[in-house]
Structures are given as C-alpha cells and as structure tokens.
Amino acid sequence: MKTLVLGGTGFVGRRLVEFLTADGAHVTVLNRGVTPVDLPPGVGRLVADRSDPASMCATLAGTEWDAVFDVSSVVKVAGGADAGLLADLFAGCVGRYVYVSSQSLYLMTGAFPWTEDSPVAEPDVTTYGGFKAATEQALLARHAASGFPATVARPAAIYGPYNNIYDREAAMVRRLLDRRPVRLPYHLAVSATRPLFSRLFAPAHHGMLDPGKITRVLGFSPVYDLHAGHVQTLEWLRRSGAGAADRAMSDPLWGRTFDLGYEAEVAELARARR
Numbered sequence: 001m002k003t004l005v006l007g008g009t010g011f012v013g014r015r016l017v018e019f020l021t022a023d024g025a026h027v028t029v030l031n032r033g034v035t036p037v038d039l040p041p042g043v044g045r046l047v048a049d050r051s052d053p054a055s056m057c058a059t060l061a062g063t064e065w066d067a068v069f070d071v072s073s074v075v076k077v078a079g080g081a082d083a084g085l086l087a088d089l090f091a092g093c094v095g096r097y098v099y100v101s102s103q104s105l106y107l108m109t110g111a112f113p114w115t116e117d118s119p120v121a122e123p124d125v126t127t128y129g130g131f132k133a134a135t136e137q138a139l140l141a142r143h144a145a146s147g148f149p150a151t152v153a154r155p156a157a158i159y160g161p162y163n164n165i166y167d168r169e170a171a172m173v174r175r176l177l178d179r180r181p182v183r184l185p186y187h188l189a190v191s192a193t194r195p196l197f198s199r200l201f202a203p204a205h206h207g208m209l210d211p212g213k214i215t216r217v218l219g220f221s222p223v224y225d226l227h228a229g230h231v232q233t234l235e236w237l238r239r240s241g242a243g244a245a246d247r248a249m250s251d252p253l254w255g256r257t258f259d260l261g262y263e264a265e266v267a268e269l270a271r272a273r274r
Contacts, residue, residue: 001025004065006050007072009037012100014162016069017043030059031072053085064093071100084138087148094149101136101154103209104129113210116154156209160229161236171260173237180260181267192266194259
C-alpha cells in the first residue's frame with residue numbers, strides 16, 4: 001500500500017509510521033523538514049509547508065496514493081490553512097484520506113459519553129478545537145458533494161511513546177520521581193500567577209468517549225489496556241530521558257513552560273491554609 005503521512009516526525013505521526021511500515025506499507029512522510037528524526041528504513045520524505053498551497057501543489061503534483069493520513073493539521077503547523085484546498089489537491093488521486101481530529105472539538109455540555117453526534121465547536125481556524133471542526137467540515141462537505149474518500153477519527157487524551165507535549169505524562173513522571181506533591185486540578189485554596197498542572201486545559205475539562213462504533217464497524221481491538229499502556233509509556237520515558245527533563249520544563253511544540261518547583265510552592269501554601 002502506497003501511503004503518505006502528513007506529519008510523521010512528531011508524536012502520533014511517528015508512531016503511525018512505525019505501525020504502517022511494520023504492516024508492510026510503502027510509507028512517505030511530508031513535513032516542513034524542521035524536525036530532525038530517525039525514520040524507519042525505507043521511509044521516504046517530502047518537504048513542503050502545508051500552510052502554503054503553492055508549496056504543497058509543487059511537491060504533490062502528479063502523485064497518487066492508496067492512503068493519506070493527516071496527522072499534522074493543527075493551528076500551529078497548518079497556520080489556518082484551508083483544508084478544502086488540500087482535499088481538492090488530492091481529489092481523484094487518493095484511495096482513502098484519514099483525518100486525525102480530536103475530542104477537543106466537543107462542546108462541554110456535561111453530558112457523557114460523547115459520540116460522533118454530540119455537539120461540537122463552531123469552525124474557527126484560530127483555535128485548536130475550532131480548527132479541527134473546520135477541517136472536518138471541509139472534508140465531509142466534499143465527501144457529500146463528490147464522494148471524496150474522507151474518514152475522520154477523533155482520539156481522546158492520547159499518551160505513549162514519542163509524546164512531544166511535555167506537560168502530560170512526562171511531567172507527572174517527573175513529579176513522582178522527585179517525590180513532589182501531586183495536586184488535584186482546578187480546585188486550589190490559593191491563587192496562582194503562573195501555569196499549574198496543565199497549560200492545555202484552563203477550565204475544568206473532563207470527557208468520556210464511546211468507542212463502540214469503531215469496534216462494531218471495523219472490529220477494532222485495542223493492543224493495550226489502560227494499565228499496559230501506561231507501563232509502556234513509563235518504559236519509553238525512562239529510555240528516552242523525557243521523564244528527567246529540566247524542572248522548569250519547556251514545551252517546544254507549544255512554546256510554553258511550567259515549573260514543577262512553583263507547583264510545589266503552591267501546594268505548600270494550600271497545605272498551610274487548611
């Protein structure tokens with residue numbers, strides 16, 4: 001299977017490339033060429049900026065693919081690019097276009113579990129969830145109008161090897177290794193002036209997805225349960241050194257930092273005011 005991965009050097013994309021090559025696919029990745037990475041043997045590489053239509057057209061003109069996996073469509077990478085233009089570029093030359101969306105486009109209604117029919121954010125290319133909604137809308141509109149072979153998947157909170165978002169499991173592992181206090185989020189006895197816990201979710205953010213359809217339709221069966229997945233993640237963090245990052249951890253993907261030492265100070269203040 002001739003496969004193109006838009007992205008392929010970051011978190012989900014890098015892991016996807018491993019699975020595809022292990023399954024015998026002929027894989028090519030396309031990205032901006034700014035992230036150094038060791039790809040599996042035999043993986044091809046194209047360089048283009050998806051936020052620049054001319055760059056994408058010049059690189060992809062005349063190519064055909066059995067499958068395209070779009071795992072790089074976020075505001076920071078895509079720069080608000082029109083997903084419809086990208087779909088038009090692949091029209092007639094791709095067997096299946098798989099778009100990796102996110103649970104972050106769901107509205108916080110308080111009703112669980114979320115299904116594919118649950119309310120979602122309005123399209124807005126300046127926000128993460130809104131950008132996902134806008135891209136889904138563009139792809140599915142072309143599917144309805146012309147049969148463009150789009151498939152959308154909305155993962156929940158993802159974790160595991162190659163996670164380049166440092167304030168998730170890497171930060172928690174670092175807290176535990178340092179024997180630092182682990183705070184419960186959102187309920188503080190004192191005010192904070194710097195980021196705490198997770199810079200991703202400022203308000204209360206809880207969700208539960210119903211994966212029943214993917215099991216019924218595709219016969220999908222998870223490789224890891226929750227426990228085994230976290231064991232695998234911990235082993236990778238230890239091997240990669242990500243769990244031993246500097247205490248004032250800097251996230252290269254999002255350009256944010258947070259400070260585990262400051263977290264400990266806030267926890268101590270909260271404890272003193274009980």
